[in-house]
Amino acid sequence: MAAAVSDRSVLHRDDLSLVLLLSLGLFIPTSLHGEYSLALLAIALLILLTLLLSLFWQHGYRANMLATVSLPIMIILTACTLFASSFRFGWGIFAQFGILAIVFALDLRDLQPGRLVIRTFSVVNVLLIAWGVAIVLGIESVSQLTQSWYAQFYPELVPAMLGLHKPVLSFGAHSLAGFFIYLLFWFNWEEYKTKRSSLALTFALCEVALLLALTSFTSLALALLALSQLGCWLSKRSRRAFALSIAAMCVTVLLAGRVLADQLDQFRENAPQIMGALLNSDVSGPLARYGEQGDLRESVAYLREHPFSPVGSTTAPFLFLADSGPVEYLLRGSVPLLLLIYAGLYAFLRHNTPSRRYALTLFLVFLAFELGFEALTYFRTLFLLPFFAAYLKHCVGANSSPLCQPRSISLL
Numbered sequence: 001m002a003a004a005v006s007d008r009s010v011l012h013r014d015d016l017s018l019v020l021l022l023s024l025g026l027f028i029p030t031s032l033h034g035e036y037s038l039a040l041l042a043i044a045l046l047i048l049l050t051l052l053l054s055l056f057w058q059h060g061y062r063a064n065m066l067a068t069v070s071l072p073i074m075i076i077l078t079a080c081t082l083f084a085s086s087f088r089f090g091w092g093i094f095a096q097f098g099i100l101a102i103v104f105a106l107d108l109r110d111l112q113p114g115r116l117v118i119r120t121f122s123v124v125n126v127l128l129i130a131w132g133v134a135i136v137l138g139i140e141s142v143s144q145l146t147q148s149w150y151a152q153f154y155p156e157l158v159p160a161m162l163g164l165h166k167p168v169l170s171f172g173a174h175s176l177a178g179f180f181i182y183l184l185f186w187f188n189w190e191e192y193k194t195k196r197s198s199l200a201l202t203f204a205l206c207e208v209a210l211l212l213a214l215t216s217f218t219s220l221a222l223a224l225l226a227l228s229q230l231g232c233w234l235s236k237r238s239r240r241a242f243a244l245s246i247a248a249m250c251v252t253v254l255l256a257g258r259v260l261a262d263q264l265d266q267f268r269e270n271a272p273q274i275m276g277a278l279l280n281s282d283v284s285g286p287l288a289r290y291g292e293q294g295d296l297r298e299s300v301a302y303l304r305e306h307p308f309s310p311v312g313s314t315t316a317p318f319l320f321l322a323d324s325g326p327v328e329y330l331l332r333g334s335v336p337l338l339l340l341i342y343a344g345l346y347a348f349l350r351h352n353t354p355s356r357r358y359a360l361t362l363f364l365v366f367l368a369f370e371l372g373f374e375a376l377t378y379f380r381t382l383f384l385l386p387f388f389a390a391y392l393k394h395c396v397g398a399n400s401s402p403l404c405q406p407r408s409i410s411l412l
Contacts, residue, residue: 025383
C-alpha cells in the first residue's frame with residue numbers, strides 16, 4: 001500500500017512538472033508594458049532550473065551523457081570565456097547553455113504523461129489557436145496584450161508582426177512562431193495517426209492554417225511540409241478525410257483572404273528582389289544572413305579571422321548571433337562545442353523518445369531551423385524539449401517501442 005501511494009505521488013509530481021514546463025514554456029511573459037525584461041527572463045530560467053532539478057531527483061540522469069557531453073560543454077564554454085576577457089560576460093548566455101547541458105543529461109524514459117498533462121495539452125492548443133485567430137482578425141485587445149506582455153528581441157518587432165496580422169503568439173518573431181506551431185502540428189498529427197483522435201486532427205488542421213497566416217519563408221516551408229504529410233497519408237488511407245482536409249484548407253484560405261491578398265500584392269511588387277534574394281546571398285532573404293551584406297557578416301568575418309579565439313559566454317556589439325545556431329556555437333566554443341551541442345541533442349532525443357524514427361525527425365527539424373535561427377538555447381525551447389520528449393510517448397501509444405512502431409508513421 002505504501003509503495004502504491006508513493007507511486008501515485010511520483011506520478012502526481014511528474015504531471016505537475018510537465019504541465020508547468022508546457023504552460024510556462026509557451027505563456028510566461030517576456031516583457032512589461034512592451035519593454036523586454038531581463039528580470040522576467042531570470043525568473044523564467046530560475047523556475048526552469050527548479051523543474052529540471054526535480055526531474056533529476058525523480059528520474060535520475062545519464063552518467064555517460066553527463067561525462068561526455070554536458071560537462072564538456074560547460075568546460076569548453078568556461079575556458080573560452082576566460083580567454084575572451086576583453087568582452088563583456090553574459091550571465092544569461094552562460095545560464096542558458098548550462099540549462100541546455102542539464103536537459104541533455106536527463107533520463108526521461110520512465111516519464112509518462114498522465115491525464116492532467118494530456119488535458120492541459122488540449123487546452124493549450126485551444127488557447128494558442130484562438131490567440132492566433134484573434135491576431136489574424138485584428139482584435140485590438142488581443143494585439144495590445146501580445147505587444148504588452150510578449151515583446152522580444154527589439155522594440156519594433158512585435159508591433160510590426162501584429163501590424164501585418166501575423167499570429168506570432170508568444171514567440172515574437174514569425175520564424176520562431178512557425179517553428180513551434182509546426183511542432184505542435186506534428187505532435188497532434190502523430191496522435192491522430194495512431195489514435196484516430198478527431199480533436200487532434202482538428203488541432204493539426206488549425207495549426208496548418210496558422211502557419212499559412214504567418215506568411216514567412218519559414219512558415220510557408222513548414223506549411224508545405226505539413227500539407228505534404230497530410231496529403232500523402234490521408235490519400236492512402238481515407239479519401240473522405242482527405243477531401244475534408246482539402247475543404248478545411250479552402251475555408252482557411254477564404255477566411256484569411258485579406259492577409260493573403262496583402263502578402264500577394266507585396267510579393268508581386270517585390271518579385272524581382274525576392275528572386276534575387278533567393279539566388280544571391282549578398283542581397284537579402286533566407287541566404288542573406290551568411291552573405292557579405294547579411295546580418296551575420298561581422299560574426300562570420302570574426303570567425304574567419306579568429307578561428308581559434310572563441311568568445312565563450314561573452315558578448316560584443318559587433319557579434320550578431322541570433323540568425324544561426326551553427327555560427328553561434330562556432331563563435332562560442334569552436335568546432336568542439338558545435339559537435340557536442342548537436343550530438344547531445346540527438347542523443348537526448350534518441351534515448352528519451354519512443355524510437356529512432358521520432359528522434360531523427362525532431363533532430364532534423366531542429367537542425368534545419370537552426371540554420372536560419374538559433375533555437376536550442378532559446379528559453380522557451382529549454383522548457384519544451386523535456387515536455388516534447390515525454391509527451392511523444394502519449395502521441396504514439398504508452399506501450400510503444402522501436403520494434404513495434406507502424407511504418408506509416410514516418411515523417412520525412
